[in-house]
Amino acid sequence: MSDRNMEDKVEQATNSKNISLPMSRVRLIMKSSPDVSCINQDALFLTTKATELFVQHLALSSYKNGSGKGTNTLSYSDLARAAEESETFQFLTDILPKKILARDYLKSLEEMDKDDDNL
Amino acid sequence: MAERPEDLNLPNAVITRIIKEALPDGVNVSKEARRAISQAASVFVLYATSCANNFAMKAKRKTLNAGDVMSAMEEMEFERFLQPLREALEAYKKGQKGKKEASEQKRKDKEKKNGTDENDKSRDEEEDEHMDDEQEGENEGEEEDVEN
Numbered sequence: 001m002s003d004r005n006m007e008d009k010v011e012q013a014t015n016s017k018n019i020s021l022p023m024s025r026v027r028l029i030m031k032s033s034p035d036v037s038c039i040n041q042d043a044l045f046l047t048t049k050a051t052e053l054f055v056q057h058l059a060l061s062s063y064k065n066g067s068g069k070g071t072n073t074l075s076y077s078d079l080a081r082a083a084e085e086s087e088t089f090q091f092l093t094d095i096l097p098k099k100i101l102a103r104d105y106l107k108s109l110e111e112m113d114k115d116d117d118n119l
Numbered sequence: 120m121a122e123r124p125e126d127l128n129l130p131n132a133v134i135t136r137i138i139k140e141a142l143p144d145g146v147n148v149s150k151e152a153r154r155a156i157s158q159a160a161s162v163f164v165l166y167a168t169s170c171a172n173n174f175a176m177k178a179k180r181k182t183l184n185a186g187d188v189m190s191a192m193e194e195m196e197f198e199r200f201l202q203p204l205r206e207a208l209e210a211y212k213k214g215q216k217g218k219k220e221a222s223e224q225k226r227k228d229k230e231k232k233n234g235t236d237e238n239d240k241s242r243d244e245e246e247d248e249h250m251d252d253e254q255e256g257e258n259e260g261e262e263e264d265v266e267n
Contacts, residue, residue: 018211020133029127029161030168030183035176042185042208047167049207050192053200054163055134056141058156063142074142076151079159088196091166092159 023048058082058089129160167191 026048030039039047059074065085066078077099083092134157138148170191171183180187185208192200 038182043183046188059138073147
């Protein structure tokens, strides 16, 4: 029994060196895409690892270019700015929209209406 | 497959830990920012999958392989990930191989024991069966990827 426990511990240690996100969950997300039929084990591992690298990269570069450096915080607006300004994070603009005030939004709507009238 | 919508999220605790490890010590991450990064990670998986799938389709293959994922990273302009990914994959493969060899070695040891120790034979056989079951379970998981 203790032998088995030891093995588990060793396995956990080697896993944590490699990846910490669960591959089963990543596979579930990948398979939710309708045109994907099979994924081999290496491809699944690579996608999981890449997702971890992506999370690190997104967090760090948003923080570095963000406004919260003085206050030691990473906030939503830093992420939204990264999505807007960085070429590689462009695909995130849909899920990381910039927050704007309702009155600014109404104003931009009005301006759009005006533009339409002019046409 | 995904029965509940939250099944398509990545575990928050793990995401939070990865963020904390990436940032300098003592940086606070707002709850909103954490949720946003977690969602971004899910979108990243889907985007990478769809890119990789395009490469597989171009090559008339049904199964996504490691090369497809690497090509996808290049296309998504995440070239910076290529080198660390290559290293991680190599380590992963080594680990898998090591695991297999270890269990084979164990089996051989057990067989030897069975040969010499007749009295304990029935008990050992039971244990052997148990081990076989476990291994079949593992293999099934791998085959599933190939067949589906």
